[in-house]
Amino acid sequence: MAKSRRSPSRSTPSDAQGAWLRRGLDQPGGKLPLFDERGQRVKKATVEACLKAGWAERWFDNPLKPDWLVCRLTEGGRAALEGDGRTDAASTGDAAEEMDESRHDARQGALI
Template identity: 65%
Template sequence: MTEKIGRQRPAVPSDAQQRWLKMGLSQAGGKLPLFDRNGREIPARTIQSCLEHGWAEPWFSNPIKPDWLVCKLTDKGRAALGVKP
């Protein structure tokens, strides 16, 4: 049995991930929101997956709500959206 050797295709953000990441394009420093446009909290699963792919990174700790992870869009995240850094 032979194995195919080659490059893996780069990960592509899901629709939910893209919606969240795109919100950082218009914010100062690429800040990503904790809530969507309807006031619903962004799912932790979406945020964690984007962090794991390097599309977002933690920005700072929120002293009022330490359990909230404030993130910003990375250059890799911009590239995943097709935007030049």
């Protein structure tokens, strides 16, 4: 009997997915951002994977930008984040601090 080549679905989000989903934890209605901390669009593959896993859901259509997926965090997404052990305030702050440091380092490099 041949084995299936499909990989099993993830029970926890990847680092990129988790980072995007965590940003909805403190937003009204669990709104997930369209752009990352650097002002770049969140990758469509990240959004679609989270939608497929049930961690996010489409919230509403944007008539001015129909290609933008406006999403919000689901209860399943909150549960998946609790399962990855990185939803406490300290770890979220550490990740934000690391991002700030990397942006600072990048600016320093650009100035040299």
